[in-house]
Amino acid sequence: MEMDVKWKTENILTQAISFRASDIHIVPMEKSGVIRFRVDGNLVEIEKFPLTLINKLINHLKFISGMDVGERRRPQNSSLTVPLLDKSYAIRLSTFPSSFNETLVIRLFPHENHLSLPQLSLFPYQATKLINMIHAPYGLYVICGPTGSGKTTTLYSLLHTSFNVMKRNIITLEDPVEQRCDQFLQMEINERAGITYSSGLRSLLRHDPDIIMIGEIRDSETAKMAVRAALTGHLVLTTLHSKNSVSALKRLHELGVKKTDLLDVIGGVVSQRLVNMLCPYCGASCVPYCKKQRKRRRGAVYEILTGTPLQEAIGLIDSWNSMTSVVSINKVICKGIALGFIHESEYNRIGKGV
Numbered sequence: 001m002e003m004d005v006k007w008k009t010e011n012i013l014t015q016a017i018s019f020r021a022s023d024i025h026i027v028p029m030e031k032s033g034v035i036r037f038r039v040d041g042n043l044v045e046i047e048k049f050p051l052t053l054i055n056k057l058i059n060h061l062k063f064i065s066g067m068d069v070g071e072r073r074r075p076q077n078s079s080l081t082v083p084l085l086d087k088s089y090a091i092r093l094s095t096f097p098s099s100f101n102e103t104l105v106i107r108l109f110p111h112e113n114h115l116s117l118p119q120l121s122l123f124p125y126q127a128t129k130l131i132n133m134i135h136a137p138y139g140l141y142v143i144c145g146p147t148g149s150g151k152t153t154t155l156y157s158l159l160h161t162s163f164n165v166m167k168r169n170i171i172t173l174e175d176p177v178e179q180r181c182d183q184f185l186q187m188e189i190n191e192r193a194g195i196t197y198s199s200g201l202r203s204l205l206r207h208d209p210d211i212i213m214i215g216e217i218r219d220s221e222t223a224k225m226a227v228r229a230a231l232t233g234h235l236v237l238t239t240l241h242s243k244n245s246v247s248a249l250k251r252l253h254e255l256g257v258k259k260t261d262l263l264d265v266i267g268g269v270v271s272q273r274l275v276n277m278l279c280p281y282c283g284a285s286c287v288p289y290c291k292k293q294r295k296r297r298r299g300a301v302y303e304i305l306t307g308t309p310l311q312e313a314i315g316l317i318d319s320w321n322s323m324t325s326v327v328s329i330n331k332v333i334c335k336g337i338a339l340g341f342i343h344e345s346e347y348n349r350i351g352k353g354v
């Protein structure tokens with residue numbers, strides 16, 4: 001029986017990886033339980049199990065990840081590296097007390113070899129524009145969008161391009177390091193050990209980087225240091241949590257970056273979203289088993305603010321009406337729909353929040 005549970009756990013994890021799921025939900029119900037995967041943003045039911053097996057799976061996962069197995073009333077979190085299919089996968093587990101015993105959710109971190117920008121971008125011309133953008137010798141480049149919009153993936157792709165094409169020295173500062181990479185020096189934020197974004201950035205600057213990647217700008221101190229690093233001749237790439245490129249500029253201004261500094265230092269602001277691409281086999285509502293066969297299911301669409309429209313947007317940062325002539329994400333999505341790459345419903349899912 002022990003063996004059964006261990007085997008079943010591995011089987012579920014392997015299956016989730018083959019679906020390229022982002023999360024696994026193990027949910028007990030009144031008499032049975034279900035396994036659900038989150039695939040491309042949607043929750044899909046994969047398998048039903050008897051309640052006893054569901055509880056055994058949850059206990060097993062709690063045990064191997066070092067949680068308190070006897071504790072069922074308080075939520076717990078843990079993480080674990082599991083070897084599967086000749087690779088190791090980082091997973092994060094969390095339990096949540098529910099009305100029928102506790103639910104367990106596993107977050108899987110994407111482990112596919114990094115995607116090149118042309119593979120990632122729905123439109124090749126947008127990939128080209130982004131790559132040209134980071135040929136600049138210095139400046140601050142910001143990628144924004146909500147959680148799950150693929151900002152980090154774009155950032156890594158840009159770094160790989162800079163390394164492979166331009167042979168630049170790259171140092172990253174991340175919380176946490178999402179993808180290990182031999183080509184960059186990666187520093188992880190560890191507040192307990194005193195490594196914060198600002199202290200990390202200070203020590204990183206002594207290591208003579210050409211390109212600095214800051215995982216995310218969250219506070220005024222980091223924002224100001226990022227600007228200073230860019231002003232002193234570094235190319236700084238970072239992400240910001242904001243809905244579009246103009247609001248990212250406003251956010252930096254709110255964090256205390258002066259308008260004159262913004263004008264001097266910002267080379268580009270990019271807002272992005274991930275769209276589900278139409279299935280070439282079954283059309284709009286692709287069934288999970290079909291999805292599994294498809295290599296490319298999502299594409300990134302970008303709003304790229306550079307050059308004169310960027311300078312104009314910074315000039316209008318204090319006014320209510322900050323119109324720019326940037327091509328919005330909505331327009332890019334419409335183009336994708338018109339060309340038959342994406343379904344109309346993606347406009348409502350994504351376009352409304354842009």
Ligand SMILES: [Zn+2]
Pocket residue numbers: 279280281282283285286287290291
């Ligand atoms: Zn399909």
